[in-house]
Amino acid sequence: MSDLAERRKDLVTSMMKEAIYEAAVDVLTEYGTNGVTMDRVAEQAGVAKGSLYNYFPNKLALLQFVHEKTVEPLREKAQRILHSDLPATHKLEAIIRTWFESIDEHRGVFVFLFMDLTARELLKSEEASGRAEAVEMLATIIAQGIEENVFRPGDPNRMAWLLYGTAKEMCDLQLTAGNEWPIEQLIRDVIDFFLHGVAAAGARAPRATKRH
Amino acid sequence: MSDLAERRKDLVTSMMKEAIYEAAVDVLTEYGTNGVTMDRVAEQAGVAKGSLYNYFPNKLALLQFVHEKTVEPLREKAQRILHSDLPATHKLEAIIRTWFESIDEHRGVFVFLFMDLTARELLKSEEASGRAEAVEMLATIIAQGIEENVFRPGDPNRMAWLLYGTAKEMCDLQLTAGNEWPIEQLIRDVIDFFLHGVAAAGARAPRATKRH
Amino acid sequence: MSDLAERRKDLVTSMMKEAIYEAAVDVLTEYGTNGVTMDRVAEQAGVAKGSLYNYFPNKLALLQFVHEKTVEPLREKAQRILHSDLPATHKLEAIIRTWFESIDEHRGVFVFLFMDLTARELLKSEEASGRAEAVEMLATIIAQGIEENVFRPGDPNRMAWLLYGTAKEMCDLQLTAGNEWPIEQLIRDVIDFFLHGVAAAGARAPRATKRH
């Protein structure tokens, strides 16, 4: 086949995959995870069921593609932020902003990807690595912050988990509760919380005590 | 029917429901969410499949019962803590400890209840109210803390969400990652984090800035 | 459950399996191997497709049941003949008669079982053991015949294969061509052939020669 024809074919293929991806996302959004059947995806994409299998060998592969397609831009942005020469706090803020904004944009998919265990089961490895990657990234930035003396010394990994948790739940909140909470406010709150907690000046943490 | 007979019947009924509940939890734990079939529950409970339908009109009702039954003790403990006369920080710590410990104990069910969207979809209302209740409770305690001058002034509801997020992700971490992180350490970390954040003494929060 | 109830249940179950077996045989006979779909079996049996799965875990199990059910009586009769105290030639004759008669009776199934590689693939182990068993049985009888001095000395196993082949092809012929050849004649022919071959008295076998 000529080079040109080949390139054209590749293009068409990737457009189809894209279209199927979008159909899958739509179905996901409308019916929830367990509602993602190949039939519905096909119908939504306006193609025959069998055609899906010309582009994805099976359902799992389709879901993985959806995952990848959704997560990749996030990952890229985050990497760019990570490797910039901003101070740690600005990096954190930027990353968290990225997350919130993406979620705002792709609500349905994110719900599916991050909250549905059926999917998470299938995408176990993808998910685990995704989360691990995120936490690791945060940990790197936190380590930088500690070095910059803007964060207290401590285990960057543990801190990263805590921050990740806070941010993630806020995402959850965004996803499930609707967002009456404006994004900028949200970001500021999370960062503030992360930095200073809620204790009044001079207050001391209680000793964590064994239950009675 | 005589009163006595009626009471006896109620008793039998509730024992059956209890038994079915336990079977459901076992199946949940062993097979995961998608593995919860009425067949398996019936077999585990040692009753005929049809009998399940004498106690629950359908599968959803059974799952709701499981949810309720699982969450109720938590709710009760939390209420008791809420209404005790401990200082706010102790209350928070106690509640969070309750959560972590419960999760440690009932891993399988909690995964199902809190992480599986298939379930969460079905149990949407239960879930929403559960979360709302938890956040509200935290908010109440935080308000108390503000009044006690141990927490900075602020919107208790927003703070509650942030804390909830931190705690919840730690639960997630417990649930999915296994718990190499010892519970006491975890609790102290969360509370510490909640109170003081990670900023070094004297460091200032960055102004949250619009993305260029 | 009472012993009685249990026995009754077993009875019903085995009657159902029997009915499904017969339906499968009918479908097999009418549509050939590749025509044996669970749908058709269910329809022929007059039950819902799902019901088949109450009696057989999957299609393979059903086919294996058909195989077993078909072959077992044959095996039993053959064993009885084998262990009787008849002279070798009579045993052979009796066994071959058994085969021909069974085949005459169960045409469709035998075609499926012995001639269809799709089935033979699935039932590989059953088949192999079946054939091996048959040949072994023949070999045993032939060894007996050699001892009785009615058969020439030689490798009983090789002789058994040859006899098996002759008989089997005659079965094939019966199965596919219809049987204008009366059974008694057939049996006599096979036995005669097996004993004396076709050479005229005094004729000598040619030396098997390499192809020029």
Added chain:
Amino acid sequence: MSDLAERRKDLVTSMMKEAIYEAAVDVLTEYGTNGVTMDRVAEQAGVAKGSLYNYFPNKLALLQFVHEKTVEPLREKAQRILHSDLPATHKLEAIIRTWFESIDEHRGVFVFLFMDLTARELLKSEEASGRAEAVEMLATIIAQGIEENVFRPGDPNRMAWLLYGTAKEMCDLQLTAGNEWPIEQLIRDVIDFFLHGVAAAGARAPRATKRH
């Protein structure tokens, strides 16, 4: 179209058919009967799936072509042997040798053609005629042998079936069991068996008796 162009076209067409035939044989050999999909044949042939349909109206036609192409050389050789002026026993030996050797060479196709009922179903008429032809050919030779006084008088057709059966099962054995039995030995055994059977000198065939 000019005569030349037409002839050229015919040539191209038959080369394509040949190529497809070979691809089909390869697929057959590698994947077994049920693995012969038009996709695989096309891929193996290095042409597009649709192109197959320019040369064969449908799958059946392709399989028939495969059958024909495989069997034809056999038929030709057999005809040549039949019409040679060898004595009957040598003709038989030569034909049987041809069969065994072909089978040894084209294992996969033969398994498909002779043992798989899915195929045999499709190729019923081809098969029947093939077998009929083979038997007829054997019968002709046997008639010759009777005339030559090397075979006992009898129905040549019945004898032919018996011989065919013996030979065919040996082919089966070759095909499924692998061939620890060397071909020359096999041929000699079959011919010997065919000529003299297994009876010891002086032994008499039992009277074929009615079952009790």
Added chain:
DNA sequence: GATGAATGAGGATTCATTCAT
């Protein structure tokens, strides 16, 4: 004539729910 994407009927299997006993 070649291509290969699109099609859609069909096949095996699962499972919530019903209902006769």
Added chain:
DNA sequence: GATGAATGAATCCTCATTCAT
């Protein structure tokens, strides 16, 4: 009330065949 067999819609996947380019 208990039982568990029966049901059939739903689900994933396959593959011969068609047809626009």
